[in-house]
Amino acid sequence: MISVEKVSRNYKAGETVVKALKQVSLQINDGEFLSIAGPSGSGKTTLLNLIGCIDALDEGEIYIDGKPVTAMGKNEKTIFRRTNLGFIFQTYNLIPVLSAYENVAFVLSILNIAEPEIKERTYAILKEVGLEGMENRRPNRLSGGQQQRIAIARALVKHPQIILADEPTANLDSKTGEDILKLMKDMNKKYKTTFIFSTHDQMVMDYADRLVWLHDGNILRDERRK
Ligand SMILES: Nc1ncnc2c1ncn2[C@@H]1O[C@H](COP(=O)(O)OP(=O)(O)O)[C@@H](O)[C@H]1O
Ligand SMILES: [Mg+2]
Numbered sequence: 001m002i003s004v005e006k007v008s009r010n011y012k013a014g015e016t017v018v019k020a021l022k023q024v025s026l027q028i029n030d031g032e033f034l035s036i037a038g039p040s041g042s043g044k045t046t047l048l049n050l051i052g053c054i055d056a057l058d059e060g061e062i063y064i065d066g067k068p069v070t071a072m073g074k075n076e077k078t079i080f081r082r083t084n085l086g087f088i089f090q091t092y093n094l095i096p097v098l099s100a101y102e103n104v105a106f107v108l109s110i111l112n113i114a115e116p117e118i119k120e121r122t123y124a125i126l127k128e129v130g131l132e133g134m135e136n137r138r139p140n141r142l143s144g145g146q147q148q149r150i151a152i153a154r155a156l157v158k159h160p161q162i163i164l165a166d167e168p169t170a171n172l173d174s175k176t177g178e179d180i181l182k183l184m185k186d187m188n189k190k191y192k193t194t195f196i197f198s199t200h201d202q203m204v205m206d207y208a209d210r211l212v213w214l215h216d217g218n219i220l221r222d223e224r225r226k
Contacts, residue, residue, distance in 0.1 A: 036197070037200065037212065048196065052087060085163070088164070210223065
């Protein structure tokens with residue numbers, strides 16, 4: 001479970017301070033399929049980065065399974081991220097010189113998993129996301145939707161507790177975006193992974209079991225749909 005408690009994040013931009021999040025509080029249960037919705041600049045990326053331990057908050061606290069993130073040292077945070085969190089980005093963020101297989105297997109090699117198991121798990125997850133037979137292709141020989149499938153496989157292969165996806169369909173056409181959402185939802189059901197994704201796209205929001213609306217750094221609404 002994730003507990004965001006009165007979290008603020010301020011960015012200094014020259015003389016002015018941008019209050020990107022203003023005392024935001026939010027509880028997220030294990031296995032949720034939740035969307036952070038809101039217009040550009042509302043604080044979605046900031047919130048995801050704080051939950052993902054990529055960025056540091058200015059005020060408040062975030063607890064993940066009761067553990068306060070501000071109490072973690074730098075190394076502890078890195079290990080925590082590698083073990084428990086998966087990330088999916090709008091621009092896929094794959095390593096261009098690595099094949100689909102290598103982009104995914106890489107994550108497991110960092111976790112010191114033995115080679116035969118890496119091989120088995122990587123082939124299995126690539127098959128699950130629909131990339132069987134494309135394991136040896138580099139990202140630039142795959143479509144945007146296929147690249148995002150690699151990113152989903154990469155996020156899932158280590159069996160993280162939580163996957164954070166920042167506008168995962170923003171660079172995709174609506175049909176491909178919908179396929180990606182369906183895949184994420186299937187994976188959420190199958191692995192009980194918590195998915196938190198941001199979007200400003202209505203179609204994407206419609207897939208969420210819960211919609212948290214951000215506006216100017218405040219939570220406006222919290223809609224449960226299931
Ligand atoms: N590194 C930064 N420096 C200064 N301002 C920032 C920075 N990152 C985000 N902001 C500002 O914080 C606010 C929230 O941004 P962001 O979390 O990226 O929103 P969203 O993801 O919803 O578009 C915006 O006003 C944005 O301009
Ligand atoms: Mg953003």
